[in-house]
Amino acid sequence: MSKKPSISKKQPARPRLDASPEPPGFAARRLAADILDGVLHRHRALDELLDVGAPPGLTALADRDRALVRHLVATVLRRLGTLRHLLGVLLERGLPRDAPRAETALLIGAAQILWLEVPDHAAVDLAVRLAQADRRTARYAGLVNAVLRRLARDGAKLLAEVDTVMLDTPAWLMERWVANYGTATARAVAAANGLEPPLDLTVRRDPAHWATMLGGRVLPTGTVRTAAHGPVTGLSGYREGAWWVQDAAAALPGRLFGDLAGQAIADLCAAPGGKTAQLAAGGARVVAVDRSPARIERVKANLQRLGLAAEIVAGDILDPDPPPWRTASFDGVLLDAPCSSTGTIRRHPDVPWRKRADDIATLAGLQRALLARAVEWVRPGGVLVYCVCSLEPEEGVEIIGELLSGDSRFRRRPISAAEIGGIAEALTPAGDLRTLPCHLADPDPRMAGLDGFFAARLERI
8 A cells, every 4th residue: 555645744733624615716716726637637729628629617707707717727737837846845755646636635725825815824725625525535635734834834945946937838848949949049039928928909990999908019010918807798899899809910921911891811729710811801812711610619709790701611631532612722821830829828828738759740740741731722823831839840930841842833931020010030031930938028027029930921823
């Protein structure tokens, strides 16, 4: 029989909780624990667990408590490497192997103690209750109590002794970034990923007006950026369809077609629809395609709210028998290919803990196959824009290099700084787009940064 993990030879007694009703905030912590378990132990995507795959009870919470759930989970995931390191220092015998929920309770409690404005005693008490609420973990409630009390006492000192930037990015990923971008840039990217991102909006018209209305600012790219958080459905302009949520970097590929009026554009892998809306708002005749029927319904709903029109197709562009729409050629084709998403970690902090190095090669194979289909639908003289929200060269520059070396029908049309709001640091020497999370610096960290994107613009000769 394995020994009971401990932090010292003599553990403090397990706290005794009465059978009173759940204290305020406990329901939110319990749901946060469920979601964390889904990400860390079942490798589910965080967005899915907060939306269609949400645990029962999440939608019943008040807006404030739902926001707390999201904030708790995101904080744990952004600081997961540091949290696990500190807990490892305090747990002499490691985590209980027979009670996965013990780690979850410790992570949630520790994140609140170290980074959230929660009284230490409340953070400890609620974490202990989480442990006691799980049959397998209840016997470790005293351990959870002891570890978190010691963390409340010594946490600031322990935190000052570690390199959180390095700890909070998995080693395999940090090694790749150092090799591809250098140590300084890799650390800057990792540091940016540790910050909560701003809310970026693409507006139909009059960005200055909506920046004023929403307490934000207009970026050089035309995106309206605000630090506002909470349900976007309650913000001014949402119901009127005045804007949609879209990271400033994600809005750049759609600008690379130039004047969109009257152009026939195919938006492949279109969901959730931000780029489709952008193209349609610019006057293009858009065919939006995605293989997921559920995700394509979201595209339809978003376009309906915005009062925009496009031809919406639920289908896989790799199907051997294409439907009639794929026999046409287009003035422009936008392929936002599925990828490792390592450029969006600040918005999706689960990504580095769910992905593996092997995933990159697998996804690169899919990207090649998708691109091989996409090029066939570009008319002579037309433009193909290929983009991924990945920082990995195998999914971006190497994919484009292979295409250009093997298909003489296409040539690169370099992107200029003027086309992307003057952000010259986001251009490669070859003229491709390469944004990094540490770009677009700002004295206010709440207003800084971009998603990491690669985009290349090719012209069919």
